[in-house]
Amino acid sequence: MRLDAAETARKLPYSELVAEIARVARQSASGAVSAPERLVVPLGNNASLLCMPAVAPDIGITKIITVHQQNARAGLPGIQGEVIVFDVATGRRLMMLDGPTVTARRTAAVTLLAIERLAARPPRNALLIGTGVQAEAHLEALFEYFQIRSFCVAGRELMSAVRFCEKLRATHPDVETTPVAVSSLDPTGVGSDVVIALTTSRTPVIPPHLPACTLAIGVGAFRPEMAELPEELLRTRRIVVDHLKGAEHEAGDLLQAGVDWSQVTELSQLLEREVAPQSGSYAFKSVGHASWDLAAARVALRHL
CATH class of the missing domain: 3.40.50.720 (NAD(P)-binding Rossmann-like Domain)
Structure with a gap:
């Protein structure tokens, strides 16, 4: 199942996203969630390809994103890509989310969590x-x-x-x-x-x-x-x-x-x-x- 940007956003309410990020942060610190360093591949002209996998006992994801900072001048999106979600036990693909929407909302949710703890x-x-x-x-x-x-x-x-x-x-x-x-x-x-x-x-x-x-x-x-x-x-x-x-x-x-x-x-x-x-x-x-x-x-x- 592939979700577009609007559908992806509707399935990521901030109240739930903040709580889940806090849970995953604890799991990552304990080693229950594994995620190697982000792979950044230069594409030239100040553009990059970002590859970001992560695996937990239940599911795994791979996010593939391209970042082209000059695209705004041509009226094109600067960030494009997808998040592929799969079942760890079988490898079965479960869904594909809109990458820029996931990036925007989970990043904002991390900020919300930080404000909640540090403000x-x-x-x-x-x-x-x-x-x-x-x-x-x-x-x-x-x-x-x-x-x-x-x-x-x-x-x-x-x-x-x-x-x-x-x-x-x-x-x-x-x-x-x-x-x-x-x-x-x-x-x-x-x-x-x-x-x-x-x-x-x-x-x-x-x-x-x-x-x-x-x-x-x-x-x-x-x-x-x-x-x-x-x-x-x-x-x-x-x-x-x-x-x-x-x-x-x-x-x-x-x-x-x-x-x-x-x-x-x-x-x-x-x-x-x-x-x-x-x-x-x-x-x-x-x-x-x-x-x-x-x-x-x-x-x-x-x-x-």
Whole structure:
């Protein structure tokens, strides 16, 4: 059974997806879920082929994605691909999900889980840096999961932020969106409870002097040469990542800042009920992992 983007989205409600990602994070940490490092094959012209398998006792998945950052200029999708789901016991193919939709929703769900564990208080507003597919998915996720209705959206150019906000007002009339240019952001942010960068920038875009009560999250940068979180901010924060081994190879923000990896915490360590996050301000870095796609596949299977 092959599901298109709309069908895939309907089978991945955020409330269930966040809970399943937390479950899979624990299973991955214990070794019950196996997922090798993401294979990245350069395609030239700043494009890549990503192959991400993951296996659990019940099901396995393989996600095959192509990323072409220049496609937007031609009106084509920048991310294309599929997630193939199979039964581990027999190898029987169970379904095929739309890859970009799975990526967008499971990535936003990881962010929701991080906010739930690391934010000083339930967020009432958010600053999103970026105007692409991930920014749209995160706005929808934050609205649905935390009922956030006030967003500031920063684009590389002001007009890209304006167009993004106009599009969102048509689909989410109850949401207030304020467009700004990244270059005009104040070093202390805009008074947001959470700041989320969703870009492929090679230079940090998150303001360096955010208040301690503001949670900083970097999502978009997934290569060593990319960076969204500034070194100045990282030096003042406890650093948490979605998957430690992946971050050690792909989190350009942390690699360029020369962080002490022994002081970096994996999100799975903060998910046990008896373990509460330490006091202090946090920076969360997400690089993605095939385990999160497996979590999405489990949720989708329950809704077939």
